[in-house]
Amino acid sequence: MPKTKAAAASKTVGRKKGFIHNLKMDKWLYILMIPGLLHYIIFKYAPMWGLVIAFQDYNPFLGLFKSPWVGLKHFQMFFSNSMFGTLFSNTLWVSFLNIIFSFPAPIILALMMNELRFQRYKRVVQTCVYIPHFLSWVIVASLTYTLFSPTGVVNRVLESIGIARVQFLTSQDLFRPMIVGQTIWKGAGWGTIIYLAAIAGVDTQLYEAAIVDGAGRFRQLWHVTLPALRSTVVLMLILKLGDVLDTGFEQIYMMSNSLNRAVSETFDTYVYTVGITQGSYSYSTAVGLFKSVIGIILIFGSNALAKRAGESGIF
Amino acid sequence: MKRRSVLALIMAMLLVFSAFAGCQDSGNSSQESSAAQEQSTAEESKAESEESQATQDSVVDEPRQSVSIMSITFNGNPVGDDNDRVLMLEEYTNYDIEFTWVLDADYNDKINSMMAGGTLPEITLLKSLSSSVIQNCRAGAFWDLTDYLANYNNLSQINETVLQNTAIDGKTYGIPRTRTLMRNGIVYRQDWLEAVGLEPATNLDEFTEILRAFTFDDPDGDGQNDTWGLMSTKASTGFDTICMWFGAPNGWGEKDGQLQPAFLFDEYMDGMNYLKDLYDEGILNEDFPVLENSGTKDGFKAEQTGIYISNCDEANSWYTYFADQGIDATMTVTAQFETPAGKVVAPTDGHAGMLSIFTGAVKDEENLDRCLTFLDRCNDKTAEDLLENGILDVDYTLNADGETITKIDGNPSLGESDGFNQIMMDVLDNGYTVTPSNAVAEQVLAAQQENSDYILANPAKVLLLASDTYNANGSQLDQIMSDARIQYIVGSIDQAGWEAAIANWRTMGGDSVIEEVNAVNSAA
Numbered sequence: 001m002p003k004t005k006a007a008a009a010s011k012t013v014g015r016k017k018g019f020i021h022n023l024k025m026d027k028w029l030y031i032l033m034i035p036g037l038l039h040y041i042i043f044k045y046a047p048m049w050g051l052v053i054a055f056q057d058y059n060p061f062l063g064l065f066k067s068p069w070v071g072l073k074h075f076q077m078f079f080s081n082s083m084f085g086t087l088f089s090n091t092l093w094v095s096f097l098n099i100i101f102s103f104p105a106p107i108i109l110a111l112m113m114n115e116l117r118f119q120r121y122k123r124v125v126q127t128c129v130y131i132p133h134f135l136s137w138v139i140v141a142s143l144t145y146t147l148f149s150p151t152g153v154v155n156r157v158l159e160s161i162g163i164a165r166v167q168f169l170t171s172q173d174l175f176r177p178m179i180v181g182q183t184i185w186k187g188a189g190w191g192t193i194i195y196l197a198a199i200a201g202v203d204t205q206l207y208e209a210a211i212v213d214g215a216g217r218f219r220q221l222w223h224v225t226l227p228a229l230r231s232t233v234v235l236m237l238i239l240k241l242g243d244v245l246d247t248g249f250e251q252i253y254m255m256s257n258s259l260n261r262a263v264s265e266t267f268d269t270y271v272y273t274v275g276i277t278q279g280s281y282s283y284s285t286a287v288g289l290f291k292s293v294i295g296i297i298l299i300f301g302s303n304a305l306a307k308r309a310g311e312s313g314i315f
Numbered sequence: 316m317k318r319r320s321v322l323a324l325i326m327a328m329l330l331v332f333s334a335f336a337g338c339q340d341s342g343n344s345s346q347e348s349s350a351a352q353e354q355s356t357a358e359e360s361k362a363e364s365e366e367s368q369a370t371q372d373s374v375v376d377e378p379r380q381s382v383s384i385m386s387i388t389f390n391g392n393p394v395g396d397d398n399d400r401v402l403m404l405e406e407y408t409n410y411d412i413e414f415t416w417v418l419d420a421d422y423n424d425k426i427n428s429m430m431a432g433g434t435l436p437e438i439t440l441l442k443s444l445s446s447s448v449i450q451n452c453r454a455g456a457f458w459d460l461t462d463y464l465a466n467y468n469n470l471s472q473i474n475e476t477v478l479q480n481t482a483i484d485g486k487t488y489g490i491p492r493t494r495t496l497m498r499n500g501i502v503y504r505q506d507w508l509e510a511v512g513l514e515p516a517t518n519l520d521e522f523t524e525i526l527r528a529f530t531f532d533d534p535d536g537d538g539q540n541d542t543w544g545l546m547s548t549k550a551s552t553g554f555d556t557i558c559m560w561f562g563a564p565n566g567w568g569e570k571d572g573q574l575q576p577a578f579l580f581d582e583y584m585d586g587m588n589y590l591k592d593l594y595d596e597g598i599l600n601e602d603f604p605v606l607e608n609s610g611t612k613d614g615f616k617a618e619q620t621g622i623y624i625s626n627c628d629e630a631n632s633w634y635t636y637f638a639d640q641g642i643d644a645t646m647t648v649t650a651q652f653e654t655p656a657g658k659v660v661a662p663t664d665g666h667a668g669m670l671s672i673f674t675g676a677v678k679d680e681e682n683l684d685r686c687l688t689f690l691d692r693c694n695d696k697t698a699e700d701l702l703e704n705g706i707l708d709v710d711y712t713l714n715a716d717g718e719t720i721t722k723i724d725g726n727p728s729l730g731e732s733d734g735f736n737q738i739m740m741d742v743l744d745n746g747y748t749v750t751p752s753n754a755v756a757e758q759v760l761a762a763q764q765e766n767s768d769y770i771l772a773n774p775a776k777v778l779l780l781a782s783d784t785y786n787a788n789g790s791q792l793d794q795i796m797s798d799a800r801i802q803y804i805v806g807s808i809d810q811a812g813w814e815a816a817i818a819n820w821r822t823m824g825g826d827s828v829i830e831e832v833n834a835v836n837s838a839a
Contacts, residue, residue, distance in 0.1 A: 061454045064431075259801060261798050274790075
């Protein structure tokens, strides 16, 4: 027994020595790391203490230290709220549809662009599909309103070919398709960057070997490109699952109105209504905290699943 | 290996991008604060250089004092500290004014963050009595001015109704930016009326007749069906007014011995059915549930609609607009017509927020007196003329009658900058010199004057501020009912759906609001 203890002790000492040794050896690298670390500590970790207001009745004048503590009151209020079910399902619906439809969109687009032979044309296409990413949601929403309003271009076209007008903006059934459509339009092009990079990294010898084996374009895609993309796709999917409850406040808020509220009220818009317009900072912080906790659970969960399936995961 | 490094590079770039995006906000605020610093240093140097001529025009002969004040800028280009108007106001009041300007869109958030940081200036403009303002006042963030106002010449003369409307738990926490209590009237496009051969309405049937004619009889004579009889927006402006015509109370009313919100009254349903008929007939604009709040005004300017039932002061600005644009349009403004409920008009709150004094920056009564004296002086006629009209012979000239003025185009001394008139309280109501009225302006005043006799006030306006449930859940509760109202009018829910919405409103806290409002009412 004492022997093993001593061995363990010497082992930790050895490790410690190693750490200090490493520190000395790579000191310049560690010094280079300091600004980054500071950024994360000051701007990402320190503000997290603000989360304590979820357990207080926060008043800006009384501040963090004088506001009364109320324990889990806000969480109880939230979970017992009759809105909770609606919010939860609305949020999940939007996220679910986004994962089914918006997530694969950049992959498909990247594969299509990869097949373009003429380099200059490819570059023009790439630039064009990146542009929507740089437009803010306000602009995307106003474009949507202009195009899809009852007297907008789309309805004019429908009318001219003899189809009845469609209430794109106020219909409850069309709200989710519109949201997913906007997300794809805005984000698909930008999303291709990572996939195109991964595709560019595929060893060309693999393609040559496949051609020798008699594979056509589609077979090459299926047996070479897609397997090469797999780990990137899994990685992106894990990251995506992490913010499954983040539906993007601006987009939803601007597309919601009195007639589609039953499907358009999500956690994000709810936090805005309650937190900002009513000034219930503590309550909305509690809602936000709940969202983040779910996000973390999903990230860990999907990461573990990915590892079990033989992928490398994100950590 | 190669694949990995390319990927890593891309990921790193994305990270850097997101870091930049993250920095944007903090970048802005540091810019702002450095601008604020510049402002205050400019302030000091100017104060020194002007010491000699400082007391020339001031109300009293005493050493110059200073005061800090936070107010709104709408276009992000607030008036500078070296602007002649500011200098003249400083001379007149004998105060150095240290302004902090905040963009309108960020204003309420900024107040709370500055309050938490203790950096709020002495005097702060509170735009409205939102629930966060009420919470802050109750927590003691602003001075209770109830017992102090009597000591000041102008501040002691604030309109009682306005004071009541801004009171929180019966106490005055700020100097209201007083506004006329009656602003409503009905604006018609006179040339459209003539085109369809009708007169301004004297009762509801005639009014409906006009709405129909303005929709279907091509009042603008361009041969196209491109006008709406009645235009509303997603804020459903004016719907409450129309329900009042059918006998619903303004906001709240007494029913079964207690105060209840208007939508629980049967008469409210009549109003909604009237609107529903208008919508079904195509008279009420189809896209109102998604139209932005300025939609009705924009529609009037764009000649899409010819009737406006709300703040008829708008007619004055449209008059100028039509003249500037060379649009051949004439307008008539009238008071309320006869309705099933008689002649009823809702008054305004009579204020546009208030100027309050932050207890964190003003610690004792002596300093409170300094701030209140400044605010009192800002209500003098000379100061108000500076705030509203500008500088004599630069921004306006005095007319021959000696009582009215003519403004010079473009406010020369202000240029493009704005915000200066936002600190005007005007507690004496039109304490400044006015421009002579044109034909429309006279009608506007006459209509408002007549409508003042038809005021139907909201008995729960002030009581609601005392309801804890309403403060905590008010905007959600209001949204439930305004959503349901729009859904009923466009026909996506029926009577049963409307009643379900009311039931939902009750369980979400509506019943507690009714209870709390009535508790305060019976206690008073």
